[in-house]
Amino acid sequence: MSTAHDQPLVAGSTPPTTRRALSRLGLALIAAAAGLGGCAMSPPQPWEKGNLALPEMTMGGDALDQRFIQHIYGSKEAASGGYGVGGGGCGCN
Amino acid sequence: MSSVCEIRLDDALGEGESVLALAAEQAIGEVRRIEVAYSRYREDSIVSRINAAAGSHEVVGVDDETASLLNFATQLHALSDGLFDITSGVLRRVWDFKAGRVPQPAQLHGVLPLIGWSQVEWDGQTVRLPRAGMEIDFGGFGKEYAADRAMAVLHATGQRHGYVNLGGDIRVLGPRADGSAWRFGIQHPRQPEATIASVELTEGALATSGDYERYFERGGQRYCHILDPHTGQPVNHWAGVSVTAPACVAAGALSTIAMLKGAQALEFLADHQASGLVVDTAMRIVRIGDTPDHCITQGVSA
Amino acid sequence: MAATDTRLPPRSGKAGAIIAAALSLPGVIVPATALADTAPERGEIAIKYLQYQDSQPDLSRIRVRAPSVYVMVPLSPKWSVEGSWVSDTVSGATPRYHTAVSGATRKMSDKRIAEDVKVTRYEERSSYSLSLSHSGENDYQSNAGGLSASFSSDDNNRTWNVGVGYAADRISSTNDPTLHQRKNTVEFMAGVTQAWTANDLVQVNLTFNRGHGYYSDPYKEPDIRPDKRTQSILLTRWNHHFSEMSSTLKSTYRYYHDNFGINAHTVGAEWVQSVGDRWTVTPELRYYTQGAASFYYDPVYDPVVGAPYPPGYFTNPPQFISPDQRLSAFGAITAGLKVALKLSADWTVDVKAERYEQRGSWRLGGQGSPGLEPFRATFIQFGVSTRF
Numbered sequence: 001m002s003t004a005h006d007q008p009l010v011a012g013s014t015p016p017t018t019r020r021a022l023s024r025l026g027l028a029l030i031a032a033a034a035g036l037g038g039c040a041m042s043p044p045q046p047w048e049k050g051n052l053a054l055p056e057m058t059m060g061g062d063a064l065d066q067r068f069i070q071h072i073y074g075s076k077e078a079a080s081g082g083y084g085v086g087g088g089g090c091g092c093n
Numbered sequence: 094m095s096s097v098c099e100i101r102l103d104d105a106l107g108e109g110e111s112v113l114a115l116a117a118e119q120a121i122g123e124v125r126r127i128e129v130a131y132s133r134y135r136e137d138s139i140v141s142r143i144n145a146a147a148g149s150h151e152v153v154g155v156d157d158e159t160a161s162l163l164n165f166a167t168q169l170h171a172l173s174d175g176l177f178d179i180t181s182g183v184l185r186r187v188w189d190f191k192a193g194r195v196p197q198p199a200q201l202h203g204v205l206p207l208i209g210w211s212q213v214e215w216d217g218q219t220v221r222l223p224r225a226g227m228e229i230d231f232g233g234f235g236k237e238y239a240a241d242r243a244m245a246v247l248h249a250t251g252q253r254h255g256y257v258n259l260g261g262d263i264r265v266l267g268p269r270a271d272g273s274a275w276r277f278g279i280q281h282p283r284q285p286e287a288t289i290a291s292v293e294l295t296e297g298a299l300a301t302s303g304d305y306e307r308y309f310e311r312g313g314q315r316y317c318h319i320l321d322p323h324t325g326q327p328v329n330h331w332a333g334v335s336v337t338a339p340a341c342v343a344a345g346a347l348s349t350i351a352m353l354k355g356a357q358a359l360e361f362l363a364d365h366q367a368s369g370l371v372v373d374t375a376m377r378i379v380r381i382g383d384t385p386d387h388c389i390t391q392g393v394s395a
Numbered sequence: 396m397a398a399t400d401t402r403l404p405p406r407s408g409k410a411g412a413i414i415a416a417a418l419s420l421p422g423v424i425v426p427a428t429a430l431a432d433t434a435p436e437r438g439e440i441a442i443k444y445l446q447y448q449d450s451q452p453d454l455s456r457i458r459v460r461a462p463s464v465y466v467m468v469p470l471s472p473k474w475s476v477e478g479s480w481v482s483d484t485v486s487g488a489t490p491r492y493h494t495a496v497s498g499a500t501r502k503m504s505d506k507r508i509a510e511d512v513k514v515t516r517y518e519e520r521s522s523y524s525l526s527l528s529h530s531g532e533n534d535y536q537s538n539a540g541g542l543s544a545s546f547s548s549d550d551n552n553r554t555w556n557v558g559v560g561y562a563a564d565r566i567s568s569t570n571d572p573t574l575h576q577r578k579n580t581v582e583f584m585a586g587v588t589q590a591w592t593a594n595d596l597v598q599v600n601l602t603f604n605r606g607h608g609y610y611s612d613p614y615k616e617p618d619i620r621p622d623k624r625t626q627s628i629l630l631t632r633w634n635h636h637f638s639e640m641s642s643t644l645k646s647t648y649r650y651y652h653d654n655f656g657i658n659a660h661t662v663g664a665e666w667v668q669s670v671g672d673r674w675t676v677t678p679e680l681r682y683y684t685q686g687a688a689s690f691y692y693d694p695v696y697d698p699v700v701g702a703p704y705p706p707g708y709f710t711n712p713p714q715f716i717s718p719d720q721r722l723s724a725f726g727a728i729t730a731g732l733k734v735a736l737k738l739s740a741d742w743t744v745d746v747k748a749e750r751y752e753q754r755g756s757w758r759l760g761g762q763g764s765p766g767l768e769p770f771r772a773t774f775i776q777f778g779v780s781t782r783f
Contacts, residue, residue, distance in 0.1 A: 043552035044593035051594050051636045056643045056667040056675070059588065059598050059632055064443040064465050064479065065733075065747065065776060072447060072774060076753065078685050078722055079651035079659035082602050082628035085541040085560030085582040161420050168416040241423040253436075272740055343417035350413075365411025 098124065100243065102255035105270035116250040120243040120257065127239040130158075131231045133182075140230060148225025155220060162231060162238065163215055169234075169346050170210040172365075176353040177346060180222075181322035182230040183207045188327075190318055193309035201325040208322045237300055237345030240264040244341075256294075261301055264341040268295035280305075282332035282372055290370060290378065292337060299369075300344035302352045303333035319352050330355035332376065336362070336369040344369075434469045434517045441465045441780035449772035459485050478512040507532035521546045526560075534613075537564040541582070552590040556600070559583050568613035578608030586630075594636040602628040611717070616703060618717045620690070626653040641669040655722065656689030660759065663729075673737045679749075681729040684759040688722035690715035694766040723764035726757030731774075741783070747776045 044052065051057065060066060066083070074080035100117045104110070132138045136145075143153045155163065169177040183204045187196035207227045214221040222229065231238070236259045243257045244264040253267040256275055268274055274295045278288030282305045292299055304317035304327075317327045334351040338344040347367045351358035358371060359379065368382030417423060447459040463481035470476060485505040511528035523544045530537040543558030560582035568574040586600030603626070610620040629650040636643045649661040663681035670676055690713065692705040700709065703718055731749030738744060753770040755763030 041589075042592050043550065043590050049551075049590070049593065051638055052590055052596060054636065054643070056645075057596055057634050057636060059596065059634070061645075062441075062745075062778070063477075064441055064445075064463050064481075064778065067479065067481070068443070068445045068461065068463065068776065069749075069774070072751075072772075073683075076449075076721060076751075076770070076772070077659070077683060077727065078653075078655070078657045078688065079628075079649070079661065079683075081582075081604065081626065082584075082600060082630040082649050082651070085543060085558040085584050085602075158421070165416055165420055169413065172412055172416075238420070238423070241420075245422045338414055338417070340414070340417040340420075340423045342420060342423060343414045346413055346417065347411075365413050367411065367414075 097258075097260060099258040100247070100255065101258070101275075102247070102252055102266075103270040105254045113252070116247055116252050119250060120246045123246045124239045124243050124259065127235065127242060131162075131235055133228075133230050143220055143222065144228045147222035147227040150221075152214070152219040152221045154218060160217065162234075163220060164217070165234070165342070166210065166229075166231075167215065169350070173350040173353065173361075175209075175211070176322065177233060177350050178208060178210045178322040179229045179231065179233055180210055180213065180227055181208050181320060182228050182232065183226065184320045184322075184325055187325070188316075188318075188320065190307045190309055190316075193311065193316075195311060195316060196325075205325055208325075233349060234342050234345050236260060237262045237264075237298075237341040240298070240341040262298075262341050262345055263294075263300070264298045265294045265296050279333070279335045279370070281376075283376065289333075289372060289376070290335075292335070292369075294337065297337055297339050298341035298344045299335060299337050300341055300348050301333060301335040302345075302348040303372075304328070304352070304374075305332065319349065321353060328352050328355055330373070331358065331371050332374050333372040334358065334362075334369070335371075336367050336381075338367065434472050434475045434515075435467065436469065437782040438468045439466070439780060439782050441778060443776055443778035446775045447772060449770065451768045451770055457485060459483050473517050475515050475517070476512065477515075478510065480510045481508070483507040483509075505532055505534075507535075520549070520551075534567045534569050535564065537562060539563070543584075554588045556586045556588070557584065562606075564608070566609050566613070570614060574613055576609030578606060578610065580604055580606035580608075580624075594638065596632075596634045598630075598632040600628075600630040602626070602630070604628075612719055615717065615719055617708065618719065619713075619715050620717055621654065621715055624653060624655065626651065628652075643667040651685075657685055657687070657722065659683065659685035675733075675735040675737075677733040677735075679729070679731045679733070682726065683728075684726040684757070685724060686758075687724040687764050688717065691717055691719070691722040691724075691764065693723075693764055694718070720767055720770065723755065723767060724758050725753050725755045725763050725767070726759060727751060727753040728757065742779070742781050745776075745778045745780075747774075747778075749774045 060083075070080070070083065098121075100120055102113045102117060104113055129135060130138055131140050133140055133144070135141060139153075139155060139159050143155075146153055166177075166179045170179075187200040187204055188194075204226075207224055212223055213227075213229070214223060240257045240259045240262050241264050243259075244266050247255065247257070247266050254270050255267065256263055256265040258277075261280070263277055265275060272295075274293035276291050276293050277299055279290045279292065279301060280303070281287040281289040282303050285305075302319065304315060304319065307318035308315055308327075310316070315327075315329065317329075319328050320326065321328060331352055334348040336344045336347040336351070338347060347362065347365060348369070351362055351367075351371065354361050359381065362369075362371075362381045366382065370378050370380045372378050441464070443463050443465075445459070445461040445463065447457075447461070449456045449458075461481055461483040463479060465477070465479040467475065467477035483506065485507070507530060509528065509530035511526060513524055513526035515522055515524040521544060524542070526541045526543075528537075528539045539560060539562035541558055541560035543556065545554050545556045547554045560580075562578075562580045562582070564578040564580075566574070566576040566578060582602065582604045584600060584602040586598060588596060588598040591597045604624070606624045606626075607622060610622065610624055612618045612620075630647065631649075632645070632647045634643055634645045643666075645665040645667065647661070647663045649659075651657070651659040651661070661681065661683045663679065665677050665679040667675060667677045694702075695705060696702045697704050697706045697708060705716070708716075729749055729751045731747060733745060733747035735743055735745035751772045751774065755765060755767050757763065
């Protein structure tokens with residue numbers, strides 16, 4: 001499994017905030033890769049997918065719960081979104 | 094097919110009996126097609142044509158379905174160290190289970206040279222049995238294959254709840270209409286009216302091999318119809334092996350090979366990630382594998 | 396006869412060769428549907444009642460009560476439709492800017508109603524959705540739509556998602572009846588979900604939003620924000636199932652960056668634990684940290700003019716400025732617990748309680764914005780859902 005490469009940036013070519021942001025992004029990808037690099041990817045055969053189909057294994061989870069929670073966080077914090085498109089806005093930001 | 098065959102469907106969507114009956118009919122049609130195509134008793138079946146050409150220089154071309162079954166047989170032969178061998182049917186000529194006669198050593202020596210899948214010339218498209226008198230038959234997995242194919246036909250008609258049971262070789266289509274599992278009993282090897290364990294399945298297959306399907310006893314010893322192709326002698330280590338697997342052909346092959354492997358069966362089954370149980374001749378049960386999706390409960394019930 | 400129950404341990408590793416050989420026989424196995432969506436077999440109705448109460452020291456702030464309904468109906472094996480409706484009733488004062496200044500604590504009551512509907516078409520290896528949503532309150536209307544599609548590999552172990560969305564918002568102000576502003580946003584998202592092993596699902600999503608329009612807060616003064624907002628978001632999620640323990644660990648990491656100069660990280664984990672056949676207990680923990688917007692100003696005021704104006708505001712007016720606590724640098728922690736009970740094969744009830752706290756000093760690295768009171772909130776949800 002490949003790991004993300006954190007290329008050194010040429011000084012002065014990108015503004016400090018973007019450079020910080022990019023290096024943080026690189027760190028995040030490396031952390032994610034390291035977390036899973038320990039276990040080799042071995043995609044399941046069709047008959048091994050029983051556990052993946054469990055309701056607790058879905059990515060979204062409870063629709064109303066998630067919608068409400070993300071709405072609250074969106075009105076209390078600057079960051080929002082990333083989970084889907086077409087959700088619309090509200091007067092809280 | 095000489096044993097009981099059953100197709101069970103649950104009407105989860107309220108389609109009505111006639112719709113389900115139609116689906117079942119199509120599945121039964123598929124079972125009959127396979128029965129006819131691979132029957133030893135019909136002259137025009139592919140199996141009979143291959144057997145009739147044994148010992149001649151004629152090579153027989155086969156269709157895709159037969160080719161895939163022959164490839165499967167090749168793999169089973171290799172993975173079982175030669176114990177699973179579709180040319181071993183000739184032993185039927187010297188073992189008479191109806192009359193209960195043990196063959197003379199000379200008779201066995203007569204047929205043993207005709208057994209051996211490694212002798213068969215199979216190149217992926219054409220097949221030739223090199224010696225006259227050699228025979229192949231799909232009895233080792235024919236019923237299980239038919240159960241899987243019948244299930245596929247039911248699935249294609251839109252059914253999702255039910256199972257196919259061909260004489261104890263079972264393939265589940267899907268759980269009962271309410272989502273709960275089907276419960277199948279495993280026959281007690283020594284008490285025909287009782288079960289020794291039960292298995293609950295919502296999907297997959299269950300197949301059982303035992304020393305009680307066709308046998309006779311002489312001089313305090315049981316001779317069953319599962320014969321080792323190397324020695325020509327019946328196996329006598331296990332009374333029964335039941336395996337659950339995603340497909341019935343797999344469950345059937347695993348259970349038959351386990352019977353043939355005798356004491357090495359447990360290691361073999363563990364290597365192949367099989368789940369199920371084995372019963373020895375003292376009726377002791379050893380469970381195999383890890384059973385997350387279905388449960389096996391033990392206990393004799395009559 | 397008694398049966399002894401000796402059990403051999405299963406070998407780990409891939410399934411045996413015989414099973415693999417059997418499954419390569421044509422027509423023996425039916426396609427599994429682990430990842431790719433197929434129309435669900437059963438429909439679902441869920442009702443939830445949500446309650447939120449926030450506070451800052453010395454003053455209880457906002458209380459929100461929100462009943463909501465969600466319905467999903469499979470119309471056929473190829474089509475499904477789902478929709479939800481939520482009504483938030485907000486009462487209490489708005490969160491203060493700068494908290495150090497007393498004032499602007501007018502009692503407020505507001506109601507927001509939001510609806511959305513989504514139609515999905517399922518094909519064998521792909522699915523396509525159209526969604527529409529509307530949200531309305533007395534000073535804000537939002538209409539949005541989205542199109543998304545997912546594509547799965549042949550073995551269903553990898554699914555690609557892509558989506559575009561558009562939102563058109565109208566902003567007004569109960570303070571200022573002459574205020575009529577708009578804000579339009581285009582969203583684009585792409586991602587992939589991979590079945591990493593038989594017990595692991597991993598997802599990575601990238602989202603880019605570009606919006607034009609009015610971003611300032613009409614209730615704060617001074618508050619001038621750029622008329623453009625671009626956001627980039629990286630979301631990674633990992634679900635790991637522990638079959639021996641009947642539990643699943645769900646972890647997420649999200650990185651957010653926008654042109655306001657805000658960088659934020661969100662890390663969350665939930666442990667879904669089955670207890671017996673019917674109960675599920677899920678504790679969760681979330682940590683959020685954000686940097687301040689480039690135009691956020693600390694509660695340091697001009698010595699001559701006084702609050703709320705920062706030093707030099709009139710002599711050297713800044714292009715953009717905002718005192719909004721939500722744009723300051725802070726960290727926040729949420730701790731929560733959800734308990735669900737399966738009453739029958741079709742009915743489930745659940746209750747969830749979460750406690751949220753936001754503090755400048757909790758920012759990652761410790762450089763949080765000074766001078767702000769901690770912000771705390773409690774959320775509680777009760778829900779019941781049924782399948783049909």
